[in-house]
Amino acid sequence: MPTRLTNYFLKTLREDPSDAEVTSHRLLVRAGYIRRQAPGIFAWLPLGLRVKAKIEKVVREEMSNAGAHEVHFPALLPKEPYEATGRYVDYGDGMFRLEDRRGVGYVLAPTHEEVFTLLVKDLFSSYKDLPLSIYQIQDKYRDEARPRAGLLRGREFTMKDAYSFDYTDAGLDVSYQAQRDAYERIFTRLGLEYVIVKADAGAMGGSKSEEFLHPTPVGEDTFVRSAGGYAANVEAFTTLVPEARPVEGLAAPTVFDSPDTPTIQSLVALANAEQPRTDGREWTAADTLKNVVLAITQLDGSREIVVVGIPGDRDADLKRAEVAFQPAEVEAANEDDFRKHPGLVKGYIGPWAAARPGEDTTGTAVLGEKSSTGIRYLLDPRMVTGTQWITGANEHDRHVFGLVAGRDFVGDGFVEVADVRDGDPAPDGSGPIETARGMEIGHVFQLGRKYAEALGLKVLDENGKLVTVTMGSYGIGVTRILAIIAELNNDEKGLIWPPAVAPFDVYVVATGRDAAVYEAAERIVADIEASGREVLFDDRPKVSPGVKFGDAELIGVPTIVIVGRGVADGTVELWNRATGERTEVGLDGVVPAL
RNA sequence: CGGGGCGUAGCUCAGCUUGGUAGAGCGCUCGGUUUGGGACCGAGAGGUCGCAGGUUCGAAUCCUGUCGCCCCGACCA
Numbered sequence: 001m002p003t004r005l006t007n008y009f010l011k012t013l014r015e016d017p018s019d020a021e022v023t024s025h026r027l028l029v030r031a032g033y034i035r036r037q038a039p040g041i042f043a044w045l046p047l048g049l050r051v052k053a054k055i056e057k058v059v060r061e062e063m064s065n066a067g068a069h070e071v072h073f074p075a076l077l078p079k080e081p082y083e084a085t086g087r088y089v090d091y092g093d094g095m096f097r098l099e100d101r102r103g104v105g106y107v108l109a110p111t112h113e114e115v116f117t118l119l120v121k122d123l124f125s126s127y128k129d130l131p132l133s134i135y136q137i138q139d140k141y142r143d144e145a146r147p148r149a150g151l152l153r154g155r156e157f158t159m160k161d162a163y164s165f166d167y168t169d170a171g172l173d174v175s176y177q178a179q180r181d182a183y184e185r186i187f188t189r190l191g192l193e194y195v196i197v198k199a200d201a202g203a204m205g206g207s208k209s210e211e212f213l214h215p216t217p218v219g220e221d222t223f224v225r226s227a228g229g230y231a232a233n234v235e236a237f238t239t240l241v242p243e244a245r246p247v248e249g250l251a252a253p254t255v256f257d258s259p260d261t262p263t264i265q266s267l268v269a270l271a272n273a274e275q276p277r278t279d280g281r282e283w284t285a286a287d288t289l290k291n292v293v294l295a296i297t298q299l300d301g302s303r304e305i306v307v308v309g310i311p312g313d314r315d316a317d318l319k320r321a322e323v324a325f326q327p328a329e330v331e332a333a334n335e336d337d338f339r340k341h342p343g344l345v346k347g348y349i350g351p352w353a354a355a356r357p358g359e360d361t362t363g364t365a366v367l368g369e370k371s372s373t374g375i376r377y378l379l380d381p382r383m384v385t386g387t388q389w390i391t392g393a394n395e396h397d398r399h400v401f402g403l404v405a406g407r408d409f410v411g412d413g414f415v416e417v418a419d420v421r422d423g424d425p426a427p428d429g430s431g432p433i434e435t436a437r438g439m440e441i442g443h444v445f446q447l448g449r450k451y452a453e454a455l456g457l458k459v460l461d462e463n464g465k466l467v468t469v470t471m472g473s474y475g476i477g478v479t480r481i482l483a484i485i486a487e488l489n490n491d492e493k494g495l496i497w498p499p500a501v502a503p504f505d506v507y508v509v510a511t512g513r514d515a516a517v518y519e520a521a522e523r524i525v526a527d528i529e530a531s532g533r534e535v536l537f538d539d540r541p542k543v544s545p546g547v548k549f550g551d552a553e554l555i556g557v558p559t560i561v562i563v564g565r566g567v568a569d570g571t572v573e574l575w576n577r578a579t580g581e582r583t584e585v586g587l588d589g590v591v592p593a594l
Numbered sequence: 595c596g597g598g599g600c601g602u603a604g605c606u607c608a609g610c611u612u613g614g615u616a617g618a619g620c621g622c623u624c625g626g627u628u629u630g631g632g633a634c635c636g637a638g639a640g641g642u643c644g645c646a647g648g649u650u651c652g653a654a655u656c657c658u659g660u661c662g663c664c665c666c667g668a669c670c671a
Contacts, residue, residue, distance in 0.1 A: 015606045546631035
């Protein structure tokens with residue numbers, strides 16, 4: 001049966017909804033695909049549900065090709081499994097938690113690793129049962145601090161999440177690769193440009209992780225790539241570490257007066273005036289060591305002050321810092337923190353100080369484990385042994401020249417906190433990188449044994465030994481993909497769906513009030529349906545042609561058939577929504593022309 | 595959580611500065627005309643002006659509080 005507009009649940013809006021800003025949100029609401037229920041939560045209307053189903057169909061076919069089997073879990077789950085893996089706490093405010101009438105705790109699942117693991121544990125106990133890949137397409141819940149941009153970042157969203165179970169690392173590699181390949185096929189079929197980047201495993205835990213990012217200026221992720229093929233999320237980017245250099249023969253550090261040097265620039269200018277280099281080049285900000293004081297708050301609420309040393313020409317990137325210190329929260333130290341640590345002379349912080357302030361050039365460590373302050377000191381990876389730096393002398397209006405890493409100061413370790421720039425070298429030697437923005441549309445993880453360990457998922461191997469299963473988890477944001485496709489395919493008149501995901505194949509418009517037109521339209525609709533295509537039929541009487549054409553364009557079905565004044569001459573028009581091209585065909589010529 | 599904006603009819607908004615008991619366009623209902631680009635005429639239905647308190651003879655309008663929504667930032671697998 002054709003879907004007729006006279007009895008469809010659809011109402012288009014003439015004006016943009018006032019609460020929608022981004023294009024996809026605006027058009028999906030205006031064209032009657034979705035309706036907002038609460039911030040970041042949407043109802044799906046018949047048209048929207050159809051598009052969602054088309055995307056899910058592609059995902060299901062490729063999951064099947066990858067050997068994964070579909071299951072379905074509740075979204076409402078007991079909290080215990082999440083407590084067992086620590087995520088009940090680790091997830092923080094991002095997880096919806098609730099209680100039943102007896103006070104028993106539940107969660108609305110943000111992802112389903114725990115319950116998939118427990119289900120496999122329930123049923124499988126032998127290596128002969130593995131490998132196994134199972135998935136579901138289910139709504140996920142995350143209490144986002146600020147949902148925005150309609151479907152692009154909601155609190156409820158549909159996700160395909162797959163999980164693989166292996167008993168060897170090699171097996172996990174194979175399962176991981178199968179999902180990764182499936183993702184490439186899915187995004188290709190959906191016509192979505194993507195970049196696969198090295199990612200940070202984040203709260204999911206585990207080791208190897210890659211993200212599929214759709215490059216777009218409005219994306220929330222920054223990633224880097226080199227011409228030589230390196231690609232990584234900026235949070236997972238690692239610095240190319242220079243070779244250590246010999247310390248022998250390097251001059252001792254010298255302390256100098258440096259009044260009125262509140263900025264790195266003013267310090268560099270002073271350095272060039274006071275102690276110009278002898279090798280012909282000038283001092284630059286990259287020769288200075290900037291010591292940034294961070295406050296790290298662990299999940300249990302304890303607060304620690306950490307100093308990170310980075311090249312003076314760079315800023316600390318708090319997102320990268322969050323990754324480096326996760327799951328702790330990171331912020332810049334406040335005045336209170338400085339009061340509690342008088343050993344840090346604000347504005348003149350350095351890892352080293354002259355033994356007798358204001359005088360000699362023998363010194364002592366100020367930062368790091370065996371230092372006077374005992375404050376943890378982490379260094380940028382570029383600060384290898386033998387590099388020399390200009391930095392604060394821990395005295396007001398005093399700096400120090402020629403402080404040698406590995407000799408005058410030693411960090412408690414290295415940390416990737418400095419910001420990443422266009423032109424930085426890729427860590428694999430594939431050349432300079434450039435940065436770009438992207439929106440995460442898929443993520444593949446090798447979880448390893450974290451979840452199986454925590455929940456006790458073990459199987460007997462060939463030797464009768466109990467081994468812990470190793471897992472992968474693989475997510476695709478179905479509703480986010482839908483929004484991105486809408487974002488990419490539209491014009492000032494409305495949506496323009498790619499055929500693979502369009503809610504219908506053909507949109508038939510009957511115009512005029514001649515009964516013969518409607519009879520002809522009925523026959524054409526029946527013909528098209530008989531050819532196996534889905535038809536949305538605008539059979540509304542008493543609606544003017546302008547309204548009908550406007551709705552057809554807004555809704556965005558790829559092919560529109562106009563049955564109207566041409567019927568008298570035995571013709572109708574085929575209208576290509578994407579190109580705007582219209583062609584006349586005979587009444588019986590519609591199906592062959594499609 | 596910080597900054598900004600907004601809550602008035604189903605939708606998009608005006609009215610608020612200067613207090614006098616609520617409007618427009620679209621949509622909806624009925625009758626008629628119209629039918630290839632969001633038609634027209636006529637008659638209607640529809641609103642505790644987010645909520646609570648206060649000032650006042652009188653509050654959509656002024657004051658206080660509160661709730662909600664949107665945007666930017668922080669945050670976010």
